[in-house]
Amino acid sequence: MLNRLFLSGAFFGALFFVSLAVPSERRAQAQTPPPDAAQIQIAYVNAAQERPLPISRLNIVPGDAGLRGAELAVSDNNTTGRFTKQHFTLKQYELPKAGDAGPLIERILQDGIGLILVSANAETLLALSNAAQGKPVLLFNLDAEENSLRQEDCRANIVHITPSQAMLTDALTQFLVLKQWTRWFLVTGANQTDKTYSEAIRKSAQKFGAQIVEEKLYAHTDAAARTDSGHAQVQKQMASFTQISADYDIIVVADESEIFGPYMAYRSWSPRPVAGTSGAAAMSWHPAHEQWGATQMQNRFFELAGRVMQPLDFHGWLAARAIGEAATRSASGDFAAIRDYLLGPDFGVAAFKGQKVSFRPWNQQMRQPIAIATTEMPISWSPQPGFLHQRAEVDTLGIDEPESKCELR
């Protein structure tokens, strides 16, 4: 969902910024580490990623997305660390597009760091994992949603903070099935990521009982977002493109790179809602999420970053906060102790989602409730009522143990 992120809050957010209390000086004072504190270092690797320019400028991913979330968690951890005599620091590393994963892992290890948050695509993440084989390293995947990383390509030295594509499409499908909007018109884009999303949503439809009554390919792989008076053409195009004979409840779009998805709503031939990568979409976090104490998190983040919190920021926060929780509970700053606690049976952390989140032992994916949301605000949270599971309802989302192909090593 990275191309569906929302910048809007950064604009009007500035308007109410002054009204928020800014006790940063007091907070900074409160965070002076005790002299005998154990030092816990965390690395943040930002690998250059090509992100297509979205149709809507509200969806441009800020350059520091992810990092600012991790910074906030380090600040939260340090407030706790005053009482537990632990001090957390975050060190940032860049991995340029043509950069080599091997030397970077070496450098981080030389800096004495084994806990590494990674904002990268699947290929780079795997390269880092290969380079770290046999070394005291745990990689936290913040950004790569590919199911394959949780299945045949899973690794013992990677934990997945970001939900998998399967979790996202299962979450959305449960919601649509609950609404009884089960007759879908599926429109898939021509890029590879669109096909992957389309496959995932098809599996979810089969799993929960939705039907794809018609399917169409949107063949353009690129489109300039900005053309003067382009709207006239777009509204004609979308109307004729969606004029089909089959009756359906909802248009489901698979358009990860945002070539056409946001054009669908209100321009379709029939008055039908839109879901998928646009319209009602599944995501781990929403800038307008305020349930379960999230208001405080949103306020803290805005104070720190001067913009609203994106899903990638949430992943950065959750990864660094999980490390903090494991350090507090294991009462240790030691890499092995923290890793073992994180992956052990007792680990769980509160993440403003109404229940604790923890790692699935079969593929090291963080299980978590998923928001169904429009750009404006969350509509609902999955798992939906009635989708039962023998162990935990949240495990109805994504790859469950019996279907796991992951062999951790």
Next chain:
Amino acid sequence: MQLPTMHTILLAGLIGLAPVGAAQGYEAYISNEKDNTVSVIDLDTLEVVRTYPVGQRPRGITMTKDGKYVLLCASDDDTVQVIDAKTDKIVKTLPSGPDPELFVLHPSGNPLYIANEDDNLVTVVDIENDKVLAEIPVGVEPEGMGISPDGSVMVNTSETTNMAHFVDTKSNQIVANVLVDSRPRFAEFTSDGSQLWVTSEIGGTVAVIDPSKHEIIKKIGFEVPGVQPEALQPVGVRVTRDGQYAFVALGPANRVAVINAKTLEVEQYLLVGQRVWQLAFTPDEKYLISTNGNSNDVSIIDVASQEVIKSIQVGRLPWGVTVSPN
């Protein structure tokens, strides 16, 4: 305090709503988080008698020791409102710090200790002179507030730091921290001060702590057939004055757990409304009142028989409850 009229007493007697001996004239004040109102329930007739508008997002609610004023956290207004219990009028606001959610009054009636969730602070406010006396830095997202019966120790729980912070009320300094399970929401001392009960919403447990040793005596877990473990989320807790029973609101499990406070074993679960949040006894401990956020009602629990005897519709998302002392 409102004295029951002859009419009320007669009516209550006639239709049998209030058993003989219950007619104490108590009123319960319910903060309706979504409606920005307070509902007032007459505890003789068990009916809503008044509803009045207050500030935005009313949550924590308590009364001054003399019963004259209702104190209310208007979270989104960043104030604590002081409401005349007789006239239902807001007479003043206290400087609370941002986003007050819960608070506790010193047993002497002053000062008020307020948890400021956004600020990692507890603010100490003199409610007579409307002055901030101190700001105490605590863990991330301070929430639950308890105070020892002798007033010497104030306890705050922090939801993201997951600790109960013990504060000496003379020096306003933290003297000890006890790590509890995830998202501690509420702290309640027993009347003899020998135990502190702390609920952990996401951890799903209640920690019973020895406040003199700052050690956990026991962590109590919950189990209800047919309810997923992640829905068992303890929030409000109250212990009877004789130290015999503790009642714990279990949030989305829609139940109040009854715990034998001597053996620290759960004895039964009472089915109440949806997303049960906070609890309050009547001063005679005849009734326990639970706020049920998602069903917009409160449940009246008869403490002696441990039975839910009535549900009363209030405003939307009832959150907190307090009962007049006289």
